Amino acid sequence: MPDPDLETRARLEALLAAQYRLDRELGRGGMATVWLAEDLRHGRQVAIKLLRPELAGGIVAERFLREIAVTAQLLHPHILTLIDSGAADGLFYYVMPYVAGESLRARLDREGELPVPDALRLLREVVDALAHAHGHGIVHRDIKPENVLLSGDHALVADFGIAKAVVAAAREGGGLTSVGVTVGTPAYMAPEQAAADPGIDARADLYAAGVLAYEMITGRTPFSGGTAQQLMAAHLTRDPEPPGRLRPGLPDPVEQLVMRCLAKRPADRWRSADELLARLDAVTLMTAVPHPGGPRDPVARSFSLSEEVCRKLNRATLDARIIGDTLQYLDNDTDSPVLLCFLHGTGFDGSQFDAHLRQTGYRAIAPTLYGFEPAPPRRIALSLEDHLVILREFLRDAVARLRPETVVLVGFSSGGDLALRLVAEEPGDPPRRADGIVALGVNLSLETCFGTRLLDQVTGDDPERVLSALRTLVPNAETLAEWLNIHEYLVTTLRKFQGTVAPLHRFSADIVRPFESAGASPFVTWLRVAGERGPRVRCVLEDTDMVNRPLRELRLRNLDEGIFGPHYREDSIVTEIGTDHFDLVGTALVLRHVEEVVADLRSGASL
Numbered sequence: 001m002p003d004p005d006l007e008t009r010a011r012l013e014a015l016l017a018a019q020y021r022l023d024r025e026l027g028r029g030g031m032a033t034v035w036l037a038e039d040l041r042h043g044r045q046v047a048i049k050l051l052r053p054e055l056a057g058g059i060v061a062e063r064f065l066r067e068i069a070v071t072a073q074l075l076h077p078h079i080l081t082l083i084d085s086g087a088a089d090g091l092f093y094y095v096m097p098y099v100a101g102e103s104l105r106a107r108l109d110r111e112g113e114l115p116v117p118d119a120l121r122l123l124r125e126v127v128d129a130l131a132h133a134h135g136h137g138i139v140h141r142d143i144k145p146e147n148v149l150l151s152g153d154h155a156l157v158a159d160f161g162i163a164k165a166v167v168a169a170a171r172e173g174g175g176l177t178s179v180g181v182t183v184g185t186p187a188y189m190a191p192e193q194a195a196a197d198p199g200i201d202a203r204a205d206l207y208a209a210g211v212l213a214y215e216m217i218t219g220r221t222p223f224s225g226g227t228a229q230q231l232m233a234a235h236l237t238r239d240p241e242p243p244g245r246l247r248p249g250l251p252d253p254v255e256q257l258v259m260r261c262l263a264k265r266p267a268d269r270w271r272s273a274d275e276l277l278a279r280l281d282a283v284t285l286m287t288a289v290p291h292p293g294g295p296r297d298p299v300a301r302s303f304s305l306s307e308e309v310c311r312k313l314n315r316a317t318l319d320a321r322i323i324g325d326t327l328q329y330l331d332n333d334t335d336s337p338v339l340l341c342f343l344h345g346t347g348f349d350g351s352q353f354d355a356h357l358r359q360t361g362y363r364a365i366a367p368t369l370y371g372f373e374p375a376p377p378r379r380i381a382l383s384l385e386d387h388l389v390i391l392r393e394f395l396r397d398a399v400a401r402l403r404p405e406t407v408v409l410v411g412f413s414s415g416g417d418l419a420l421r422l423v424a425e426e427p428g429d430p431p432r433r434a435d436g437i438v439a440l441g442v443n444l445s446l447e448t449c450f451g452t453r454l455l456d457q458v459t460g461d462d463p464e465r466v467l468s469a470l471r472t473l474v475p476n477a478e479t480l481a482e483w484l485n486i487h488e489y490l491v492t493t494l495r496k497f498q499g500t501v502a503p504l505h506r507f508s509a510d511i512v513r514p515f516e517s518a519g520a521s522p523f524v525t526w527l528r529v530a531g532e533r534g535p536r537v538r539c540v541l542e543d544t545d546m547v548n549r550p551l552r553e554l555r556l557r558n559l560d561e562g563i564f565g566p567h568y569r570e571d572s573i574v575t576e577i578g579t580d581h582f583d584l585v586g587t588a589l590v591l592r593h594v595e596e597v598v599a600d601l602r603s604g605a606s607l
Contacts, residue, residue, distance in 0.1 A: 008033075008091075012050060015088055020048060020095070028052075029146055031159075036098060045098040046083070049159075050091060068094055071138060071160055078129040080149060080158040099156060104216075105145035112219035113247065116254060116287070119216035122148070124280045125155040127209055131273035133160050134202040141200070143208035144188045145215065186231035187211065187221045191264050194232035203266040206276055210261025210269075217254070218246040222262065236264075251287040253595075278599040285336055285361035286595070298357040299333050302326035303367070309393045313386045322370070322380060327394055329367040332357040338598055339404035341395055341434075342366040345413030345441075345585075346452050346508055347493030349374055352412065355587045360594070363402060367394055371503030374496065381502040384510030391422060395433050406601050408436040409535075410594060412585045414452060414511045416442030416539070420526035423533055436536040436597045440584040444523050444541075445550040446515040455493070455508035524554065524563050531567030538572060538597050540589075542579045551575070 012035070013022050019040060026034040032049040039046045065087055072082040084095035104122065108114070114122075126148060133140065140147075140160055149156045184193055190207035193200055215221050222240030223231055240262055244250040257279055263269045270276040303326060310323045330350045340362050342353040350366035351374070357364045369387055371379045382390075399407060411419035416439030423434055443449050497504045514522035530537050541547050551573070558564045564572065574593070576584065583589070 008050070011089060012048075012091060012093070015086070015091055016048070016093075019084075020046065022048070027146075031142070037095075039095075045100075047096050047098045048093055049096070050093045070136075074133055074136060074138065074160055076129055076132040078125045078155055078157055079132065079160055080156045082160075096158060099149040099151050101150045101152065103146055104148035104150060104155065104212075107150060108145055108215060108219070114216045116217065116247075116250065117284075119213060120254070120280065120284050120287075121153075122155050122216065123209065123213045124277065124284070126157055126212065127206075127273050127277050127280060129155075129157040129160075130202070130205050130209065131277055134205070134273050139200065139202050140205050140208075141193065142184045142188070143205055143212060144185045145212065146185075148212070184208075186228040186235075187224065189232060189235055190266070191236045192266060194235045201266070202273065203269050206261050206269050206273060207263075207266075209276070210258050213258045213261065214240065214243055217250065217258070218243050220246070251283075253283045253286050257283050275599065278602040279595075281602055282361075282595050282599050285338070287361070298330040298354060298366070300328065301331050302328055303394045303397060305370070305390065309390065312389050312393065314383060317383060317386075319380050321378070322382075325370075327367055327370055327390060328373055329365050329394070330354065330357055332360070332364045334361065334363045336361060336363040337405040338362040339398065339402055339407045340364040340594060341398070341407070341409050343391070343409065343411035343415030343418045344368070344372075345415050346455060346511065347496065347504060348372070352585065353410075356410075356590055359587055360591055362594075362598070363404065365398060367391065369503075369507070371507075379497070379500040379503045381506040384507060387507065388418065388422060388425065391418065392426065392433075395422070399433055406435050406598060407433060408438060408594060408597060408601075409434045410438045410590065411440065411442070412590075413441045413581070414443070414507075416440055417511060417526075420523075420530050420537070423535055424526040424529035426533075434535045435601050437530060437538070438590070438593050438597055439537070439539045440590060440593070441542060441581050442523065442539050443511070443515065444547060444554065445521060446512070447550065448547055449512045449515055450546065452508040452511045455504055520563070521550075521554065527568070527572070528563070528565035531565050531572070536597055536601055538574060538593060540584055540593055541573065541575050542581045542584055543575055543577050544580055548575070 009022065016022070016037070020037040021040060023036040023038065023045075026036050026047065028034070032051050035048045035050065037046050037048050038044070065085060068082065068085040072085070075081065080096050080099065082094055082096055086093055126143070130140065130143075138160055140157070142159060143157070147158045149158055186194070188208040188211045190200070190204035193204045193207075211221055223234035223238060226234075240259070242255055243258055244252070244255045257276075261269055261276070270279065305322055305325050305327060307323060310318065313322070328350065330353070340360060342350070342356060342364060344350060344352040344366070349368040349372050351368075353364075353366040357366060370382055370390060373379075395407075395409075409419040409422060411417070419434075419437045419439050420442065423437065443452075446453070493504070527537060527539065541551060554563070555573075558568065562568075576589065579589075
């Protein structure tokens with residue numbers, strides 16, 4: 001009885017004799033048999049994939065070649081390019097460069113789980129390839145380690161568009177039903193793919209990428225064993241065990257990224273490969289150890305208030321002692337293309353963000369407003385306008401020195417007001433020094449300026465007036481925790497500025513003043529103008545009646561009148577459920593919102 005494999009080889013050799021010389025079989029997969037061959041015209045080795053007979057039957061050759069021609073247009077550093085294809089005598093083949101390295105499958109079989117940095121790097125290259133293909137309307141449908149080839153330290157994804165070509169050509173020829181087509185590898189199939197949903201989109205590839213990541217991290221796929229039908233049923237009905245349980249010490253952000261890829265519903269996964277790519281970049285930076293032996297303490301540095309800087313201050317109120325003095329700031333000295341600039345609240349200093357600087361994987365700086373230092377030799381009061389001028393010059397200098405790709409301002413309480421005003425109130429047509437703003441506990445109305453309104457009344461020479469104001473504030477506390485937070489804040493602040501409260505009083509008065517005027521809320525203006533000038537803005541608010549009351553009114557007005565402007569997005573204002581004001585400066589909460597804004601910016605999402 002003739003050997004069907006030898007017969008198929010003989011037919012393929014006869015078909016390709018003018019162009020290629022077959023050498024040996026390299027392997028077999030669910031869709032094709034792979035042959036090593038020599039390209040006779042160019043004297044190079046190539047890999048020829050021949051569709052398996054059970055798939056080739058009933059395929060319309062013209063449609064297959066048309067789909068392959070579209071795939072051949074993909075040019076990307078991490079995509080293995082198609083260089084030829086053909087169909088004749090019932091044989092369907094396509095030709096790719098031969099990669100002398102190994103497949104990711106071979107490495108996983110040899111090593112099991114990979115080092116997390118290696119897994120993230122390879123995953124990023126695969127997702128980068130997916131983003132490019134998806135942008136051209138091509139879904140892979142069969143992402144798996146066998147289709148990821150390793151050339152040196154880099155990944156090359158093979159077989160892009162082949163599944164689509166097979167399905168489209170088979171449907172046209174009646175070889176497969178027009179619905180219920182299941183093409184792929186069961187261990188890596190998205191639930192909708194396992195269910196043969198004809199509406200499969202790019203998010204099926206993101207699920208498969210999650211399976212790939214899971215396997216690289218844990219050494220096993222989320223579901224294994226049994227028949228193909230049992231594997232597909234597992235994808236549809238079972239939740240995977242979190243990879244951190246199999247890989248102790250796995251950073252939480254890595255686990256969260258993988259588990260979101262593996263969500264059963266496509267709507268619960270990443271919206272696109274671009275979004276996943278941006279998150280991968282953020283997670284890689286977060287989990288990298290920036291310094292040997294762990295993160296360093298933030299470094300204390302200073303920015304010179306030179307004559308050039310001081311010339312831009314209000315000359316009518318300029319105290320000459322400022323000239324040549326310095327603005328103090330903390331710097332985590334981390335190598336990163338992202339720069340965060342943290343702006344503290346009233347009465348605090350840059351050390352309010354000490355933990356944030358230690359824990360972020362981004363370059364981060366935290367200036368202390370002039371006159372707000374913990375123990376300065378003197379305190380000189382500045383207007384809010386002069387504080388903004390100094391901060392703009394400080395930021396301009398930092399951007400010029402560090403040359404970051406992305407800059408995000410992060411402000412808490414009145415620092416959130418400053419972040420918005422740095423952009424919205426910069427004179428003229430300002431250069432874009434900030435790409436994003438995260439304003440935490442920003443003021444919405446006069447009512448929300450509870451702390452600064454009180455400190456506005458502190459003049460240092462009228463203790464009775466201060467005590468009276470303190471007594472009126474107590475009834476405004478809605479919970480015991482809030483009462484304690486307010487009093488702890490006031491005690492700490494007044495002790496710090498005792499005897500030299502002029503900088504605190506002047507700053508507080510200037511924060512409150514815009515909200516005392518009749519007319520539109522200054523917050524609305526800052527948010528709208530900042531959005532018009534380009535930065536991605538997110539305002540994060542506490543869940544208290546004091547804030548929710550004005551916020552409800554502003555949201556309703558925006559619904560009717562569009563007061564926030566055309567660049568407003570639904571996540572431009574976010575309420576953190578169950579929080580009070582001081583909860584918003586918590587390290588994990590702040591860095592979560594920073595990560596989301598950075599990921600959005602780096603994915604190129606529309607502002």
